[in-house]
Amino acid sequence: xxALTQPRSVSGSPGQSVTISCTGTSSDVGxxxxxxxxxxxxxxxxKLIIYDVSRRPSGVADRFSGSKSGNTASLTISGLQxxxxxxxxxxxxxxxxxxxFGGGTKLTVL
Amino acid sequence: xxxxxxPGLVKPSETLSLTCAVSGDSLSNTNYYWGWLRxxxxxxxxxxxxxxxxxxxxxxxSLKSRVTISLxxxxxxxxxxxxxxxxxxxxxxxxxxxxxxSGTTFDPWGRGTLIxxxx
Numbered sequence: 001x002x003a004l005t006q007p008r009s010v011s012g013s014p015g016q017s018v019t020i021s022c023t024g025t026s027s028d029v030g031x032x033x034x035x036x037x038x039x040x041x042x043x044x045x046x047k048l049i050i051y052d053v054s055r056r057p058s059g060v061a062d063r064f065s066g067s068k069s070g071n072t073a074s075l076t077i078s079g080l081q082x083x084x085x086x087x088x089x090x091x092x093x094x095x096x097x098x099x100x101f102g103g104g105t106k107l108t109v110l
Numbered sequence: 111x112x113x114x115x116x117p118g119l120v121k122p123s124e125t126l127s128l129t130c131a132v133s134g135d136s137l138s139n140t141n142y143y144w145g146w147l148r149x150x151x152x153x154x155x156x157x158x159x160x161x162x163x164x165x166x167x168x169x170x171x172s173l174k175s176r177v178t179i180s181l182x183x184x185x186x187x188x189x190x191x192x193x194x195x196x197x198x199x200x201x202x203x204x205x206x207x208x209x210x211x212s213g214t215t216f217d218p219w220g221r222g223t224l225i226x227x228x229x
Binding site: 003032036044047048051098100101102 | 221
């Protein structure tokens with residue numbers, strides 16, 4: 001199993017939208033409806049922001065949305081705010097009860 | 111709420127043992143798995159394994175030969191043992207609750223505990 005592929009960094013200005021991609025294979029991202037996204041600030045534990053590709057936990061702003069097309073999942077953050085700056089990780093089910101993560105994307109708010 | 115506890119420092123070739131104390135929920139709740147994950151300093155996340163109250167155990171293929179996860183329902187805690195550790199096992203170790211029926215939904219996470227492997 002290989003890690004999912006994410007861009008190392010993305011950036012955007014306040015108010016803009018950014019999209020972070022997460023590319024896998026037909027054996028993980030493309031094969032199941034189980035993709036989640038986690039937000040992590042320095043020194044803190046990851047926080048769930050999207051699960052099952054596009055579902056948002058209660059308490060997570062609707063500026064965060066998820067989608068999937070083929071073997072690539074995407075996280076879109078609209079109306080970018082300063083406190084969105086951090087690291088974002090995708091996570092996918094890879095079959096046989098195993099789970100893999102992406103390498104992480106550092107979001108910078110300019 | 112989940113809280114990890116461990117030794118902080120482990121010598122190479124020894125066994126790392128961690129415990130995750132769960133409060134506000136029960137390990138026997140069949141709606142959840144209970145899992146361990148880790149993050150080497152400055153690097154990404156890695157799933158180690160998950161356990162279900164019914165006894166189902168699932169491990170990362172890359173760590174399977176060295177990992178054991180177990181439940182102690184009397185103390186409402188679960189544990190991780192990782193043997194034959196090397197410097198590559200230095201990481202922040204997190205425990206987390208995973209939703210049954212949702213393959214990758216880890217929520218919430220513990221605050222994490224840093225484990226350093228060094229002589």
